[in-house]
Amino acid sequence: MSASREHPYRVTVVCHGNICRSPMAEFLLREAFDDAGLGDRVVVDSAGTSSEELGNGAHPRTVATLRRHGHPDVGWSAHRARQFRADAFDDSDLVLAADHPHDERLRRIARDENDAAKVRLVRSFDPAAVAAGELGMDDPWYGGDAEYEQTYAEIRAAVPGIVEYVRREVDGA
Numbered sequence: 001m002s003a004s005r006e007h008p009y010r011v012t013v014v015c016h017g018n019i020c021r022s023p024m025a026e027f028l029l030r031e032a033f034d035d036a037g038l039g040d041r042v043v044v045d046s047a048g049t050s051s052e053e054l055g056n057g058a059h060p061r062t063v064a065t066l067r068r069h070g071h072p073d074v075g076w077s078a079h080r081a082r083q084f085r086a087d088a089f090d091d092s093d094l095v096l097a098a099d100h101p102h103d104e105r106l107r108r109i110a111r112d113e114n115d116a117a118k119v120r121l122v123r124s125f126d127p128a129a130v131a132a133g134e135l136g137m138d139d140p141w142y143g144g145d146a147e148y149e150q151t152y153a154e155i156r157a158a159v160p161g162i163v164e165y166v167r168r169e170v171d172g173a
Contacts, residue, residue: 008043009170010091011162013122014106015098018048018081019059020141020148022098025122025155027066030074032159033166041170047084049105056081059141065148089115094166096122099136123154125161 011029015021026046033042058079066076086109089095095118097103103121110116123129123137137154140147 008041009093009166011042011044011094011096011166012084012088012092013044013046013096013098014049014084014102015046016048016050016102016139017053017056017141018046018083019053019056020062020139021122021137021151021155022046022048023058023076023079023081024062024066024151025096025098026079027071027074027076028152028155028159029162031071032163034074036163036167038163038167038170042166046079047082047088049084049102051083053081054083061140061145061148065145065152069152085109086111086115089118092118093169095119096162098122099139122158122162124158125165126154126158127161128157129154 013022013025013029023046026044029044030039033039033044058076063076084095084106089110095106097106097119098121100121103119106119107116110119121135123135129135137151138147140151
């Protein structure tokens with residue numbers, strides 16, 4: 001699908017509660033698409049598979065991790081957790097699942113093959129993760145700073161592949 005100013009390419013990142021992994025990936029991808037000159041043609045948001053955290057902001061350790069690495073606030077202060085429902089496939093061209101259970105849940109709620117074809121694991125865009133056969137991403141919520149740093153590193157490693165994939169989609173290559 002090619003994107004235009006009227007119809008941007010839409011990426012949605014999905015984790016469990018939409019307060020840790022998916023918003024971290026959302027904000028890193030927003031920044032990366034801007035840096036790649038695609039910010040006006042790509043829209044990134046995030047959601048969760050559960051309703052547990054609805055309306056909550058990004059987890060403080062998510063924000064702290066992004067700040068530690070010098071990232072500007074590209075929306076995290078306004079972030080509010082939301083739930084991904086089947087009709088959200090209509091507003092997404094690429095749905096990035098943080099881990100295998102999210103991938104499975106998204107495929108279960110997909111209404112047809114077109115919806116299911118939009119779903120990919122975040123780390124499937126990281127060649128080293130693919131080579132190692134480690135495409136899942138642990139939930140940092142259960143840990144401390146080290147776990148958030150691991151999540152950050154895993155997302156950062158996948159970002160270039162995601163940007164290039166979306167660039168090809170947007171350019172119709």
